[in-house]
Amino acid sequence: MKIIKTANYEEMGLEAAKIIIEKVRSNPGTVLGLATGSTPRGVYKYMVDDHQQKATNYEEVRTVNLDEYVGLPETDENSYHFFMKQHLFNHLNIPKNQTFLPSGVAENLDVECKRYEKLIKNLGGVDLQILGIGRNGHIGFNEPGTSFKSRTQIVDLAESTRMANARFFTSYEDVPTKAITVGISTILDSKEILLLASGSSKAEAIKKLLEDEANEQFPASALKHHDQVTIIADEEALQLVE
Numbered sequence: 001m002k003i004i005k006t007a008n009y010e011e012m013g014l015e016a017a018k019i020i021i022e023k024v025r026s027n028p029g030t031v032l033g034l035a036t037g038s039t040p041r042g043v044y045k046y047m048v049d050d051h052q053q054k055a056t057n058y059e060e061v062r063t064v065n066l067d068e069y070v071g072l073p074e075t076d077e078n079s080y081h082f083f084m085k086q087h088l089f090n091h092l093n094i095p096k097n098q099t100f101l102p103s104g105v106a107e108n109l110d111v112e113c114k115r116y117e118k119l120i121k122n123l124g125g126v127d128l129q130i131l132g133i134g135r136n137g138h139i140g141f142n143e144p145g146t147s148f149k150s151r152t153q154i155v156d157l158a159e160s161t162r163m164a165n166a167r168f169f170t171s172y173e174d175v176p177t178k179a180i181t182v183g184i185s186t187i188l189d190s191k192e193i194l195l196l197a198s199g200s201s202k203a204e205a206i207k208k209l210l211e212d213e214a215n216e217q218f219p220a221s222a223l224k225h226h227d228q229v230t231i232i233a234d235e236e237a238l239q240l241v242e
């Protein structure tokens with residue numbers, strides 16, 4: 001794994017945005033795999049700034065997101081559909097019908113999982129996948145114990161994940177208990193992966209990722225089975241690594 005160490009959150013976002021923008025410029029039909037949460041917000045801000053200032057063109061880009069809460073409609077401010085529009089899609093010239101997220105309110109969620117898996121395949125797979133990391137090592141919403149062979153699936157969110165994400169909701173009880181997420185195997189099919197981490201709350205997870213053997217109790221360690229992974233992390237996130 002290649003590591004890019006940055007001074008802080010802003011620089012992490014800038015470095016990641018540069019790589020994404022370069023990819024889109026060299027391959028206008030790139031399929032980007034996207035994440036939500038606090039970590040990529042800065043990245044999206046730099047992508048929007050660049051689009052406004054340098055007119056990087058997203059007309060042919062396709063995007064597929066990692067996950068969505070079960071039970072939240074697109075209009076819910078805490079849904080990942082809403083987040084992506086608010087922070088990225090509304091500010092780029094990407095046609096909305098080229099931006100994909102799994103639905104957390106599909107009538108039949110098992111059918112939705114299969115549909116989403118097929119959709120990614122039909123797009124030709126993800127060229128560049130952006131990942132954050134949970135404090136417990138989750139990627140997407142694949143919590144500890146998830147099989148490395150998993151495909152898009154419905155999962156129970158770990159209590160620690162619900163607590164970490166409660167900051168966006170009125171109360172902990174409002175955080176959905178389930179999510180739909182692409183699987184670990186789906187993530188590993190991406191041609192290239194950028195994992196981002198910022199802040200001391202991610203330091204333990206980054207240490208484990210770099211030092212432990214691949215094991216299903218620590219989902220991000222599956223990335224050891226992929227040969228095109230770059231970690232962009234700031235000093236605080238790397239503070240426990242020699």
Ligand code: F6R
Binds near residue numbers: 034038039131138141
């Ligand atoms: C979000 C996702 C999650 C987050 C992770 C870190 O789409 O897939 O794995 O990347 O929970 O979240 P933040 O960035 O809020 O610390």
